Amino acid sequence: MSGRLIGGRYQLATILGQGGMGQVWTAYDQRLDRRVAVKLLRPDRVTGPIGSEAAGELRRRFVRECRVTAQVDHPGLVTVHDAGSDGDDLFLVMQYVEGADLSDHLAEHDPYPWQWSVAVAAQLCAVLCAVHAVPIVHRDLKPRNVMVRPDGTVTVLDLGVASVLDTDTTRLTHTGSPIGSPAYMAPEQAMGGAVGPYTDLYALGVLLHELLSGEVPFAGTTALGVLHRHLYEPPVPVRRIRPDIPEPLEALVLRLLAKDPQHRPSGAQEVYEHLAPLLPSPGTGLSVGPLDPTRPFLRPHAPWPDRAAAPPPPPAPPAPAARPDVAAAVDDVKKLLGEGRITQAVDILGSILPVAAEQHGEDSAVVRILRKQYAATLMDDGQYRRALPELRRLADDRAAEAGPADAQTLQFRYDAAQCLEQLGEPAAALAEYRAVLPYYENHRGTGGDPARSFEIRNRIAHLLLALGDHVTARVQLQALLYDAERAYGPHHPLPVELRRRLDRQVEVRGG
CATH class of the missing domain: 1.10.510.10 (Transferase(Phosphotransferase) domain 1)
Structure with a gap:
């Protein structure tokens, strides 16, 4: 495999290590003529035989997560240069770290x-x-x-x-x-x-x-x-x-x-x-x-041993800020989202919202649509901390207009619960999921939404496990398994997944 060109740019040189999920290589970036590290992951080695649709979803998620992690700016984190897929492999190109x-x-x-x-x-x-x-x-x-x-x-x-x-x-x-x-x-x-x-x-x-x-x-x-x-x-x-x-x-x-x-x-x-x-x-x-x-x-910030420190280049002067045109910016956002350039779309949406509110009014339909798109794009970009207050505001405004049982109100609250879960606030996420669950249950006379109900009950069990309440979580999973089998049959993916999780908990408990 040495000499293989990854992504049309990175030539593999020497293998540094390998495990069940893939391999790490030293490589050379032919475009910038520098040494890099390339991690190759084989989805089939992790997931087993999967269809093209599942493989495509895994690849999309991989690139998305690499994009989110690349936003973290800290000297204690390896710099991510590139990510994508090459043949059957997912690849992650990183800074080569000495030591x-x-x-x-x-x-x-x-x-x-x-x-x-x-x-x-x-x-x-x-x-x-x-x-x-x-x-x-x-x-x-x-x-x-x-x-x-x-x-x-x-x-x-x-x-x-x-x-x-x-x-x-x-x-x-x-x-x-x-x-x-x-x-x-x-x-x-x-x-x-x-x-x-x-x-x-x-x-x-x-x-x-x-x-x-x-x-x-x-x-x-x-x-x-x-x-x-x-x-x-x-x-x-x-x-x-x-x-x-x-x-x-x-x-x-x-x-x-x-x-x-x-x-x-x-x-x-x-x-x-x-x-x-x-x-x-x-x-x-x-x-x-x-x-x-x-x-x-x-010796804080001392030069590396036996290495002379080069002074950093002077920073470029900031470009003058221009007042964005809302209509043109919306068109730009649509184009960027279509190209998968989510981070740039988030920045534009954040900049045009105050301008749109000034031009059309905070409660106008234009601003609400933009705010909804902003919250959704923040979530898609993994920026849950910024998305949460937007979602709460959207949920409150929609509930005041259409009531707490409105489908859009519930969706905003469900998304807020997801943000809380991602932010590592399991108790708050659990409370939010429990609050919206009854509206998706059939017994409220609204017809309900069994799929969303099952999904929320599954998340509740996950959070109970995170909070250390293993007994209640197991009871929840067993009840969910019973209802899912009645609704979908025993061979549907959800009951199969639930049985596997319950069996695994028994195995772990038994050692």
């Missing part, structure tokens, strides 16, 4: 200095703060996905890849197994529940435990055995293995590894605040050699 992955770095330094562990975790918190603000959940944070660079900074890889392959896993995979690494998988992720920032915090706890103790907190001979231990066994406190570790650091690791997401820290920012007092300061006498992750805190 060693954290797994190899740990193996080369035994025992790993606890100050290094704190420095790595603090840098990862900074990355997670930026990622979760989008919001994106990494879902597969582990040492192999973290690089330690020559200046000691860490870089996180594979952001967005797991989210593509783990979405609706039980429908898309032929095994029903969740994508991810069992050793680093949070209990709610293992049970097939909704994931959020709290899921990444658990993985961070596993990673930190491994750096401090030399081993993951839960190991086993089978994936199901490992997942069972995540669910039911307490982790061994790290000070029992290394008494030199500060007590506050041990306490933080135990909080990160809480079974119930609500008992973990509130976010990566809080974790960082607990780590900050333990970070090294200049004059501590620690090593600052190559691949030392304490270096960014001992």
